[in-house]
Amino acid sequence: MSVSTRGASSLRVLMTADAVGGVWQYALDVAEGLRAYGVETTLAVFGPAPSNDQIKRAKAAAIDLITTDLPLDWTAERPREVEEAGRAIARISAQIKPDIVHLNSPALAASGQHDCPIVAVCHSCVATWWEAVRGGSLPEEFVWRANLMHQGYHVADKLLAPTAAFANATARTYNLAAAPAVVRNGRRVMPAGEPVSRDIFAFTAGRLWDDGKNFVTIDRSAERLSFPVLAAGPLKGPNGTQVEARHAISLGRLSDDDIARYLSAQPIFVSVAKYEPFGLAALEAAQAGCALILSDIPTFRELWDGEAVFVAPDDDQALAQAIEHLAADEATRRQMGEAAKKRAAAYSVEAMSAGVLETYRSLLPSRFELISLKGAAA
Known part of the structure; x- marks a missing residue:
């Protein structure tokens, strides 16, 4: 010590x-x-x-x-x-x-x-x-x-x-x-670094194995999309709980710098957690100017109401539709990203x-x- x-x-x-x-x-x-x-x-x-x-x-x-x-x-x-x-x-x-x-x-x-x-x-x-x-x-x-x-x-x-x-x-x-x-x-604003070279994609991050993060809904929605969903975070937890990525692309655990590279590309950030007392991953995405699609739960409403698209946590069809809609509307996507970034400055x-x-x-x-x-x- x-x-x-x-x-x-x-x-x-x-x-x-x-x-x-x-x-x-x-x-x-x-x-x-x-x-x-x-x-x-x-x-x-x-x-x-x-x-x-x-x-x-x-x-x-x-x-x-x-x-x-x-x-x-x-x-x-x-x-x-x-x-x-x-x-x-x-x-x-x-x-x-x-x-x-x-x-x-x-x-x-x-x-x-x-x-x-x-x-x-x-x-x-x-x-x-x-x-x-x-x-x-x-x-x-x-x-x-x-x-x-x-x-x-x-x-x-x-x-x-x-x-x-x-x-x-x-x-x-x-x-x-x-x-x-x-x-x-x-959350400290992470240095942007060199963005990953990709076309439009959706992105999520966190303890994917935790049922409270509800990764299964994101994974189901990924099957409906015309572009990839990338997921950063472990699929297996220290308590033995684990989840599979059947349709989303698992990136495994990434360092802060690596996550910053993905967020610098300003993907559509997605979290449909059922349980999220705050949500640092959403904050990091907002700081990077990403448009947010979040589950309609009290904590996310408190923090991001007016600056994100909200969907029911278990509705993978509505989630896929929301992601596709933003992907097809660059102007709205950029406007939402700027609004989220402005709100993030308060946190x-x-x-x-x-x-x-x-x-x-x-x-x-x-x-x-x-x-x-x-x-x-x-």
């Missing part, structure tokens, strides 16, 4: 993350954004180890990494694994003595004791996922996970969520006295980091007053 020396007026944060999906991108972006405010972040990684390109990206952002080799809460096989992971993060906290513990997996708060405030971010959870994707009573293997999440939510000093829709769903599901505060996710790393910092400030008013005084004296 490498830990940088704390400056006289800096704030130290211990943050958790995983290298599997959007939480990794969120953690790196918010940590890098907070550096502008003198915040030093140590990132404790759970689940599979980061790839070489992910490690390179973290080093470039001057973020200290700790690989824990501990399971993710949603891949653990029994409660004690998550509880031990919570105690492990508490031991790391006792060692580096942060001012704030920032948990991107709130269940870790259920068993660990910390000597500083805990900020927990409601990125997703099995209970809200099940409600959106399956419906009905939770299966037994999800009940204990939801219970640990419930405990973590009530232990944390402050809860954040990336959209109001998901904040309200979380409050309802876990019987919270108040909904989590909303700090919308941001910046700077805005996200400022919102997270304000949360820290609310929990450490005396510490921030001291930092301000030191800064003024300097």
